Amino acid sequence: MRALQECPSCGGRAEILDFDVSGDKLWQVSCGKCGLATEMDDERAICIQHWNRRDGEEKLRTKVTILGVLVPLGMAMSFLVGLLFGLLGGGL
Ligand SMILES: [Zn+2]
Incomplete structure (x- = not known):
């Protein structure tokens, strides 16, 4: 062990x-x-x-944290774009 x-x-x-x-x-x-x-x-x-191996793990964790910020941001962006197109489509 x-x-x-x-x-x-x-x-x-x-x-x-x-x-x-x-x-x-x-x-x-x-x-x-x-x-x-x-x-x-x-x-x-x-x-x-x-x-x-905790020292190496800390670096890994930083990357994961960055991903955790970028992914929701990307989802919010695509939601806004979809909303915009939805509004334009409805106006026509
Ligand atoms: Zn401790």
């Missing part, structure tokens, strides 16, 4: 938690002190791996 590294944020002790999500078991590594946690994963070993 792989050992969990200490929390990269506060140096606190990490613990592995398991959740039952609609019949599936999901794992998450979480810091007992500051609450920093990995994404949930159905593979316990992958969860531990993610925690132990």
